[in-house]
Amino acid sequence: MQLPSTLLENAVAQFSKLPGIGKKTALRLVLHLLKQDVNEVKFFGETISKMRSEIKFCNRCHNISDGDICSTCSNSMRNQNLICVVENIRDVIAIENTQQFNGTYHVLGGIISPLDGIGPDQLNIETLIQRIQKEETQEIIFALNPNIQGDTTIYYIQKKIAPFHCKVTTIARGIAFGGELEYADEMTLARSLTNRLPVQQYVQ
Amino acid sequence: MLTLQSIILTQFRNYVTKQFSFTEKIVGIYGSNGTGKTNLLDAIYYLSFTKSYFARTDAQNVHHGLSGLRIEGHYEIMNEEADLICILRENNKKEFNINGEAYKKFSEHIGNYPCVMIAPDDVALISGNSEERRKFIDTILSQIDTKYLRTLIDYTKLLQQRNSFLKQATEQGFCDDTLLNILSEQLSEKGDFIFNERKKFIQHFIPLTIQYYQTISGNQDHITVHYESQLQQSEMKQLLAQSKHKDLQVQRTNVGIHKDDLLFQLNNAVFKNEASQGQRKSLLFALKMAEWRTLKKNKGFAPILLLDDVFEKLDEKRMFNLLHWVCKEDDAQVFITDTHQKRLADTLQTIGVKHQLIHLEDK
Numbered sequence: 001m002q003l004p005s006t007l008l009e010n011a012v013a014q015f016s017k018l019p020g021i022g023k024k025t026a027l028r029l030v031l032h033l034l035k036q037d038v039n040e041v042k043f044f045g046e047t048i049s050k051m052r053s054e055i056k057f058c059n060r061c062h063n064i065s066d067g068d069i070c071s072t073c074s075n076s077m078r079n080q081n082l083i084c085v086v087e088n089i090r091d092v093i094a095i096e097n098t099q100q101f102n103g104t105y106h107v108l109g110g111i112i113s114p115l116d117g118i119g120p121d122q123l124n125i126e127t128l129i130q131r132i133q134k135e136e137t138q139e140i141i142f143a144l145n146p147n148i149q150g151d152t153t154i155y156y157i158q159k160k161i162a163p164f165h166c167k168v169t170t171i172a173r174g175i176a177f178g179g180e181l182e183y184a185d186e187m188t189l190a191r192s193l194t195n196r197l198p199v200q201q202y203v204q
Numbered sequence: 205m206l207t208l209q210s211i212i213l214t215q216f217r218n219y220v221t222k223q224f225s226f227t228e229k230i231v232g233i234y235g236s237n238g239t240g241k242t243n244l245l246d247a248i249y250y251l252s253f254t255k256s257y258f259a260r261t262d263a264q265n266v267h268h269g270l271s272g273l274r275i276e277g278h279y280e281i282m283n284e285e286a287d288l289i290c291i292l293r294e295n296n297k298k299e300f301n302i303n304g305e306a307y308k309k310f311s312e313h314i315g316n317y318p319c320v321m322i323a324p325d326d327v328a329l330i331s332g333n334s335e336e337r338r339k340f341i342d343t344i345l346s347q348i349d350t351k352y353l354r355t356l357i358d359y360t361k362l363l364q365q366r367n368s369f370l371k372q373a374t375e376q377g378f379c380d381d382t383l384l385n386i387l388s389e390q391l392s393e394k395g396d397f398i399f400n401e402r403k404k405f406i407q408h409f410i411p412l413t414i415q416y417y418q419t420i421s422g423n424q425d426h427i428t429v430h431y432e433s434q435l436q437q438s439e440m441k442q443l444l445a446q447s448k449h450k451d452l453q454v455q456r457t458n459v460g461i462h463k464d465d466l467l468f469q470l471n472n473a474v475f476k477n478e479a480s481q482g483q484r485k486s487l488l489f490a491l492k493m494a495e496w497r498t499l500k501k502n503k504g505f506a507p508i509l510l511l512d513d514v515f516e517k518l519d520e521k522r523m524f525n526l527l528h529w530v531c532k533e534d535d536a537q538v539f540i541t542d543t544h545q546k547r548l549a550d551t552l553q554t555i556g557v558k559h560q561l562i563h564l565e566d567k
Binding site for chain 1: 350354358361362364365366368369372380382383385386387389390
């Protein structure tokens with residue numbers, strides 16, 4: 001793409017590094033900013049760089065935080081003896097949106113996959129183990145994606161925390177809400193039948 | 205019952221546009237070399253498997269100098285009519301429609317309109333390495349059992365994970381035993397399942413193969429088939445534990461169902477060293493016929509049988525035994541190609557079945 005200014009070109013190049021943004025969209029965004037007031041764009045830029053440089057990760061659960069300890073971990077209204085283990089921060093947001101969970105989180109930052117060069121050392125697993133030992137956690141809930149690497153990660157952590165008296169659970173797998181049975185894949189349906197629920201629990 | 209009633213080829217291989225109607229269950233196709241006999245069979249195969257039998261890219265299936273192709277087949281399956289249309293667009297995007305509805309996943313289609321191709325050039329199944337034979341077994345089992353296919357995919361993924369772990373462990377000079385054990389356990393669970401399924405399958409498959417071999421060859425050779433697997437000795441978990449040291453040394457998994465093989469023997473010697481060309485072809489045909497038979501039993505109807513150039517490869521007696529059996533004793537739709545009109549017509553005449561002959565002319 002031929003652009004009349006190198007400044008413009010640099011800005012477009014930066015925008016097109018973002019996920020889902022191509023050259024054309026990047027140009028559109030840059031031209032939009034160009035139409036804005038100088039101060040406004042300055043504020044826009046500062047907000048972003050401030051976000052990146054000042055944001056912190058909670059020392060306890062690795063969730064994003066404004067201080068050393070995040071708002072979930074410092075909230076005495078939440079059950080601090082319950083840990084929900086998730087892959088990334090997006091999963092924390094998804095679970096928080098359900099408004100059903102009143103415990104704390106632990107963000108692994110990924111899942112074990114040697115093929116992608118990710119071993120237990122690259123993840124926040126050691127801190128989780130120390131945390132369970134130190135805090136005498138009562139229960140940890142694995143909320144990881146239902147695939148092979150997710151299972152590997154669960155088994156690994158389970159082995160590591162076996163010496164501590166901590167209940168280990170995982171989120172249920174089954175038929176989605178609003179889903180039609182005939183469209184559910186066989187494996188999900190089969191699993192839902194094996195792990196069926198008493199109706200009293202189901203209605204709640 | 206599965207019958208292909210007509211097929212329309214557009215820009216497929218050497219066909220620009222051509223329609224064929226099949227009126228009888230036995231279809232003989234003759235014509236000189238290069239008139240498109242094999243291509244016609246391949247088009248039928250294509251409609252069953254959404255790809256060519258020969259390892260060609262889709263672009264190579266398009267008529268030279270044109271872009272895009274279309275294969276349309278009109279079937280009758282269990283007394284209902286079905287239209288299968290495969291379109292390769294100019295931009296190389298492939299669409300597969302059944303009765304006007306597009307498939308989301310092509311894998312859903314495979315196995316629904318089964319067919320078996322016998323092309324004598326694929327003796328690699330017998331003389332090639334063990335991978336060919338595992339692929340052969342896996343293709344059959346995947347068509348009849350979706351759980352097998354899913355487990356096999358999982359196994360392959362886990363094997364890759366374990367192998368990369370072994371590699372990293374060596375490079376870093378440190379092995380996380382907990383993780384290795386977990387990967388081994390996960391792999392063993394899948395491996396044991398696949399082993400048991402293969403074992404069950406082969407128990408039925410071997411007698412069938414031998415029976416077919418004897419039918420085709422006229423019962424002279426003493427032939428045996430063995431399923432070779434390290435898992436015959438002990439469970440995969442134990443094998444992995446024993447092999448751990450070696451695995452770490454060579455940085456890959458040395459035991460498991462990915463080492464399985466079928467061992468063919470002729471008069472107690474290794475088949476591929478002992479057998480003549482004709483005997484190899486007979487065994488190949490026997491394996492393919494056993495595949496066809498197994499699919500038929502599991503699907504409840506006979507898969508379409510595609511016999512490419514079989515006259516060239518078997519002697520008259522063997523050929524007759526095979527065709528006689530296929531045409532007379534089973535109700536399958538059979539497509540046979542040959543270069544000689546007379547030989548094809550005479551053979552079908554001698555067998556005494558109703559048949560249709562299609563002549564492909566030089567362009």
